Amino acid sequence: MPALTCDDVRLRYGGIEVLHGIRLALAYGTFSALVGPNGAGKTTLLDWCAGAATEASAASGTLRLDGREATTWSASRRASAGLRYVPFERNVFPGLSVLDNLRATAGPVGSESAFSRFPELARLASRPAGVLSGGERQLLAVAGALCGRGRILLLDEPTHGLAPTLVDRVLDELARIAREDGRAVLIAEPQLNLVARHVDFVWALERGLRLSASGA
Amino acid sequence: MSSGAADLAVAGLGTGAVAALSGLGVLATYRVTGVLNVAFGAVGMFAAYLERALVRDMHLPVYVAGFVVVLCFAPVLGFCLEAAVFGPLQARAADAGRLLTAGFGVTVLLVGIATAVWGEQARTDAPSLLPGGTSHIGGVDVPSAVPIELAIVLLVALGLTWFSRGGPAIRAVIDDRRLAELAGLPARRLARVGWILGTMLAALTGVLLAPQLRFDPPTLTLVIFETLGVAIAARLRSAPLAILFAFGAAIGQAELTGVHLSGAAGSVLDAVRSNLFVVLLLLATWATPAFSGAVSAVSALPRRGSRLLPPYLLLIVFALFAWVLRPVDLHAGLAIPALALVLLSFRVLHSAGLLSLGQAGLAGIGALAAGWASGWGILAAPLAGAVVAVVLALPVLRQAGLHLAVATLAAATALSSFLFDQPLFTPSSVQRPSFAESDRAFLYLELALVVLALLALTALVHGPGALRLTALRDSENGARTAGIAVDLERLAVFAGAGAVAALGGALWAAGDQVFDPTAFEPAQGLIWFAAAAAVGFADSTALIAAAIVLVIADSYVAGASAILVGAATLVLPRLRARWEGVTSHARAHL
Numbered sequence: 001m002p003a004l005t006c007d008d009v010r011l012r013y014g015g016i017e018v019l020h021g022i023r024l025a026l027a028y029g030t031f032s033a034l035v036g037p038n039g040a041g042k043t044t045l046l047d048w049c050a051g052a053a054t055e056a057s058a059a060s061g062t063l064r065l066d067g068r069e070a071t072t073w074s075a076s077r078r079a080s081a082g083l084r085y086v087p088f089e090r091n092v093f094p095g096l097s098v099l100d101n102l103r104a105t106a107g108p109v110g111s112e113s114a115f116s117r118f119p120e121l122a123r124l125a126s127r128p129a130g131v132l133s134g135g136e137r138q139l140l141a142v143a144g145a146l147c148g149r150g151r152i153l154l155l156d157e158p159t160h161g162l163a164p165t166l167v168d169r170v171l172d173e174l175a176r177i178a179r180e181d182g183r184a185v186l187i188a189e190p191q192l193n194l195v196a197r198h199v200d201f202v203w204a205l206e207r208g209l210r211l212s213a214s215g216a
Numbered sequence: 217m218s219s220g221a222a223d224l225a226v227a228g229l230g231t232g233a234v235a236a237l238s239g240l241g242v243l244a245t246y247r248v249t250g251v252l253n254v255a256f257g258a259v260g261m262f263a264a265y266l267e268r269a270l271v272r273d274m275h276l277p278v279y280v281a282g283f284v285v286v287l288c289f290a291p292v293l294g295f296c297l298e299a300a301v302f303g304p305l306q307a308r309a310a311d312a313g314r315l316l317t318a319g320f321g322v323t324v325l326l327v328g329i330a331t332a333v334w335g336e337q338a339r340t341d342a343p344s345l346l347p348g349g350t351s352h353i354g355g356v357d358v359p360s361a362v363p364i365e366l367a368i369v370l371l372v373a374l375g376l377t378w379f380s381r382g383g384p385a386i387r388a389v390i391d392d393r394r395l396a397e398l399a400g401l402p403a404r405r406l407a408r409v410g411w412i413l414g415t416m417l418a419a420l421t422g423v424l425l426a427p428q429l430r431f432d433p434p435t436l437t438l439v440i441f442e443t444l445g446v447a448i449a450a451r452l453r454s455a456p457l458a459i460l461f462a463f464g465a466a467i468g469q470a471e472l473t474g475v476h477l478s479g480a481a482g483s484v485l486d487a488v489r490s491n492l493f494v495v496l497l498l499l500a501t502w503a504t505p506a507f508s509g510a511v512s513a514v515s516a517l518p519r520r521g522s523r524l525l526p527p528y529l530l531l532i533v534f535a536l537f538a539w540v541l542r543p544v545d546l547h548a549g550l551a552i553p554a555l556a557l558v559l560l561s562f563r564v565l566h567s568a569g570l571l572s573l574g575q576a577g578l579a580g581i582g583a584l585a586a587g588w589a590s591g592w593g594i595l596a597a598p599l600a601g602a603v604v605a606v607v608l609a610l611p612v613l614r615q616a617g618l619h620l621a622v623a624t625l626a627a628a629t630a631l632s633s634f635l636f637d638q639p640l641f642t643p644s645s646v647q648r649p650s651f652a653e654s655d656r657a658f659l660y661l662e663l664a665l666v667v668l669a670l671l672a673l674t675a676l677v678h679g680p681g682a683l684r685l686t687a688l689r690d691s692e693n694g695a696r697t698a699g700i701a702v703d704l705e706r707l708a709v710f711a712g713a714g715a716v717a718a719l720g721g722a723l724w725a726a727g728d729q730v731f732d733p734t735a736f737e738p739a740q741g742l743i744w745f746a747a748a749a750a751v752g753f754a755d756s757t758a759l760i761a762a763a764i765v766l767v768i769a770d771s772y773v774a775g776a777s778a779i780l781v782g783a784a785t786l787v788l789p790r791l792r793a794r795w796e797g798v799t800s801h802a803r804a805h806l
Contacts, residue, residue: 050398051307074307079400087398095391096384104388105399150400 325782576741601718
């Protein structure tokens, strides 16, 4: 049974249709990338899947999580069902320290795991997330999702702002948790060449018109 | 400190405790949900009326009634508000404008229900939960209620501090509720707790405050609302600061009763003393940094006007209908074009993405101008309204969303308290122009002025400056970087909206031929704002239709317009969203 399926997703902003009947399916144990140029609708699609689409959008389509119809579920109910979404912006709690961010999103055990995987974060443990650099925040957000209990991970441009050496490590870790822990991971990424050697599947989105999957 | 000053200070502690409880209630809800509960004044008012009804009408013991109201009714109301109104709105990521509108929708609904059930006459018989009498301690008279009130404030403050310093999950929800939801944290459960706590504290505030006042539903709502200043002065974050401001303002107010001046200075001092919390609210909104993001407060509200029925056609139909009205109905109908103009002033503000809760105050300025400048006052009113609007907008010109809304409401409250309620400033009568002294002639003059306002609106929305206003509405930063003089444009829009509202107020007063300060109270302004929000700020036809419905409703049942508007504010946006969903789905399958 697929971890997540989207069927015939259509979404409008202010009378303009930005997604035109998208179909997508994610299986457990796979790492996939959603690629496409700017404005293709990647973030919109992930927002919709996570229940984070704004009121200004009007949508139709069906979302299933573990085979269960989840279209009308709230964002928190989807999260409770195992869906973990890391948005592109506003993805850390700025008033909490790095350690408390990880405790909140990944639990006490997950925070220890995050520090062992990314020692860079351990050095910042007591610092408020609000004063971190853009790259540090991004790493913190990704680490929280990676070490948390979500079984279906959606990440919007998780490598944005990261140092080149960290990009590969983050993508390797995402691939590892997908294959070893049996989780379903989907990242949105504008650059295919960046992710091609890490992922199992690539979903190509063109101006919200078509979504085609291919093995990487 | 002399014994007299100490006695006054101790007397002020009681009021300070009530204001502190009110401020802590607002903080409790805001910190967990991110929603400024503007309905807390109405909740407190409703709780006070319910307590009074249980004791005076049903003869329950006062403590049993207090238990029922504060510990049973208020938590259920808080739960319902979260479950039925604010929770679903936040789940749909509604913006500050929509949340604010819903809050004022709840406010006017509760005021309307209270007026319909318990009447609009002023009451002085609210039962007191706390013991009366005083004790003499250390040479100072201490009211017996004061130690109990202080103990309640201390307990509530400690409880809130303990709650907000809970585990990382609780602090994460307080920090960013939206992200917490995406991370699977119990944001909704905490939000319910926040609403329940906030509503209980609002109810307790109302129940403790009412016995000290002569009150009616709108007045009590507003008196409790004025304590919002303590929460805003504390930047909606710090409970100790809120308590400090509450006690500071209350003790200051009490000490001022020991100061006596004669003549006009004495009147001004009396006004300041009675309205020190209004002063605090006004200064807090002017002085504190922005407490809401730079989100356009009306960004998600409907922008398109009705294409089915042009506003001019509606006015023509009304004008024809007016020809056959009975004199008594014709006189009541004079309020319709006046109110239509006040509602159309929201359309002016909307053109630049601005939001004001102070239009009632500007309408009142127009009414005063009409009274002061006899005969020609109707022409002077727009100018007076524009000038006052600019003066009041200047301190908060760069604020947006919630902050701007609360600041304009504070300004309207100050105008009402310091100007409209002072006999020193109010005219005894308001003259109509000599060529329109009969009701029928005056009605057609009003309609002609509404047509002129509509023509000016069309020029504003579709004229050469329309693009600049649209840019301003969609992205203030973008507009600034594009070289648009954002501050000047905003001032011009505030001035224009102020002029239209003031013209409406002048016509209102000239229609009645008397200045009635209750017609321009901030609570009345909230009903008008909520009505405009419910039908859509951008729809001139709907705004005029709303004016017709409101005036007719109130001419039959007191408070009916508030109930109608409150219900419409809560229901119409939801119906509209559902309708958009249905049409989107239909388009997708065509």
